[in-house]
Amino acid sequence: MSSMQTLTTPLVKENPVTLHVLGICSALAITNSLTSSLIMSVALTTVLIISNAAISAVRQYLPSSVRLLVQITIIASAVTVIDQFLSAFMPEAARTLSVYISLIVTNCIVLGRAEACAMKHGIGTSILDALGNGMGYSLILIVVATIRELLGNGTLMGYRLFELVHEGGWFQENALFLLAPSAFFIIGFLVWGIRSWKPEQNEKPDFEPIPLPHREER
Numbered sequence: 525m526s527s528m529q530t531l532t533t534p535l536v537k538e539n540p541v542t543l544h545v546l547g548i549c550s551a552l553a554i555t556n557s558l559t560s561s562l563i564m565s566v567a568l569t570t571v572l573i574i575s576n577a578a579i580s581a582v583r584q585y586l587p588s589s590v591r592l593l594v595q596i597t598i599i600a601s602a603v604t605v606i607d608q609f610l611s612a613f614m615p616e617a618a619r620t621l622s623v624y625i626s627l628i629v630t631n632c633i634v635l636g637r638a639e640a641c642a643m644k645h646g647i648g649t650s651i652l653d654a655l656g657n658g659m660g661y662s663l664i665l666i667v668v669a670t671i672r673e674l675l676g677n678g679t680l681m682g683y684r685l686f687e688l689v690h691e692g693g694w695f696q697e698n699a700l701f702l703l704a705p706s707a708f709f710i711i712g713f714l715v716w717g718i719r720s721w722k723p724e725q726n727e728k729p730d731f732e733p734i735p736l737p738h739r740e741e742r
Contacts, residue, residue: 530652534660536722541664542715543725546632550624551665552707559681561669562662563617564624567606569658571628572637573651574602579642580650586643595638596629603628633657668710676701 540546547568554560578598586594607625610618618625628634641653673679678686678695687693700706719725 527649527652530649531656531659534653534656535663536660536718537725539660539664539718540633540636540657541661541711542718544636545715546636547661548711549627550631551668551711552704554621554624555665555669555707556672556676556702557620558666558669558673560617560620561665562681563610563614564621565658565662565665567610567621567625568628568631568633568661569655570606571599571602572634572654572658574605575599575634576637576642576650576654577647578602579638580645580647583643591643595635599634599638600629633661664711664714667714668707671710672701672706676706 534540536542538544541548541551550564550568554564575595575598579595582594603626606628607618607622610621610625637650637653637657642650645653670680673681674685676698678684678688678697686695689696
């Protein structure tokens with residue numbers, strides 16, 4: 525796979541959220557705000573790049589018995605750095621996202637890319653893979669957050685775009701879009717749309733019914 529394919533394939537063709545259904549917890553929880561989604565996207569992408577690069581650099585020296593332990597330690601260290609950075613320079617965002625930033629340690633995208641790519645390829649390829657998967661994750665979060673915040677509050681990143689009814693405008697706030705289940709349905713529609721566009725992403729059925737022989741008519 526070329527460098528460009530490594531970077532662009534996770535955007536749609538092998539998107540970690542819509543194809544592999546990874547990172548769903550944060551996609552449901554923090555996408556009621558585009559600002560929070562952008563910060564979370566940058567945080568996860570940064571952790572992906574740092575952890576993939578570090579794990580790729582030491583992969584040849586890792587005994588299989590401690591492989592996962594070292595990977596999680598590296599990921600946790602990167603998450604701690606990001607968390608402390610947010611606390612120092614973006615305290616409001618840190619308070620809003622504190623739990624979800626910490627949960628990046630257990631995010632299946634990060635550990636999955638460490639196992640699938642960083643343990644098998646060089647640093648350059650691992651960084652491109654991390655950047656591509658981070659952008660794929662970010663793309664879904666941004667789309668979902670834009671829909672939820674715009675239709676829920678009539679704002680984007682806190683800026684008023686639709687004038688509210690009680691202020692003389694036409695837009696009526698819809699609190700349903702600010703609840704986590706709305707993100708679930710939006711992601712479901714995105715999965716349906718992408719798999720209709722790219723039917724090769726549809727999973728094969730787990731089993732096929734065995735046709736029964738027809739009985740001869742008496």
